[in-house]
Amino acid sequence: MKPLSNWHARLPKFIAEESTGKELPELTDVPTWIIDPIDGTTNFVHKFPLTCVVIGLAVKKEVVLGIVYNPILEELFTARKGRGAFLNGKPIHVSKVQDLSKALVCMEAGFIKIDNLREKTVERLQDIIKAAQGIRTLGVAAITLCYIALGIVEAYYIEGPGISTWDIAAASLIISEAGGVVVDRITGEPIDIMKPRAVAACNDKIARDIVKIIREADQRVDMRTK
Known part of the structure; x- marks a missing residue:
């Protein structure tokens, strides 16, 4: 069996607000989790009920999975590439307003x-x-x-x-x-x-x-x- 000399290159990468410096790392073809543990921090501090956890997965530089969860209002938005978008498991669609x-x-x-x-x-x-x-x-x-x-x-x-x-x-x-x-x-x-x-x-x-x-x-x- 050949040694896995490049095993580390196959591991998923992470881009996250709490672990990334001022300069964003380059997005590559490697599966990459894109995470914000608290979006709407000021809202959270003031107990304003619009705040959420955000998780995305990019594969070959394309986002294929999206999760946005507001634990206060219990709103779970999810989507998979080509599979539609959902709120708490029910399909959702954009507005039909054209003007x-x-x-x-x-x-x-x-x-x-x-x-x-x-x-x-x-x-x-x-x-x-x-x-x-x-x-x-x-x-x-x-x-x-x-x-x-x-x-x-x-x-x-x-x-x-x-x-x-x-x-x-x-x-x-x-x-x-x-x-x-x-x-x-x-x-x-x-x-x-x-x-x-x-x-x-x-x-x-x-x-x-x-x-x-x-x-x-x-x-x-x-x-x-x-």
């Missing part, structure tokens, strides 16, 4: 407190408020994304400090398996989970509308600050 003017959109307005993001966050927020039916801030990325899959939120824009791969990996699969989309807010292309600057939506049209609003808002801010 942004009838959509409920989530953003994290707290980024206004960050100096280098303040102007663009305010500009984006103003424009989305004008275009959408309503705006909500829930303070927890993974659950908000899952609420798109559940069909009670139409879109979510997420980017900024504190947002990383573990916030979107599992939930992005849950959304896609429920019939929705998650795209890069700059390119509009399908999301790269290692670059978590995401626009998630119940369909391509609303996702494109949000991407366009953000792009135009940023351009106006850049023109004013030149």
Whole structure:
């Protein structure tokens, strides 16, 4: 029998908030667990009931399993690649809303407190408020994304400090398996989970509308600050 000289290369890898430094490790073809033990930490501290455990599994750089569990409300969102999305074992599907003017959109307005993001966050927020039916801030990325899959939120824009791969990996699969989309807010292309600057939506049209609003808002801010 040949010695397993490269046995360590076959072991699963882990990307987790509590064990990863400032620089994310490269995602490889090796099976990789992507974990956040507590998403929505501020909510957890304040006993606000939207907080969760997030577990994703990527194989050959593709997320194939997603689990998001809120133990307070006992909401267990799950998805396997090609098998659909579920809440507590029951199939879920995204909203059928096609018009942004009838959509409920989530953003994290707290980024206004960050100096280098303040102007663009305010500009984006103003424009989305004008275009959408309503705006909500829930303070927890993974659950908000899952609420798109559940069909009670139409879109979510997420980017900024504190947002990383573990916030979107599992939930992005849950959304896609429920019939929705998650795209890069700059390119509009399908999301790269290692670059978590995401626009998630119940369909391509609303996702494109949000991407366009953000792009135009940023351009106006850049023109004013030149």
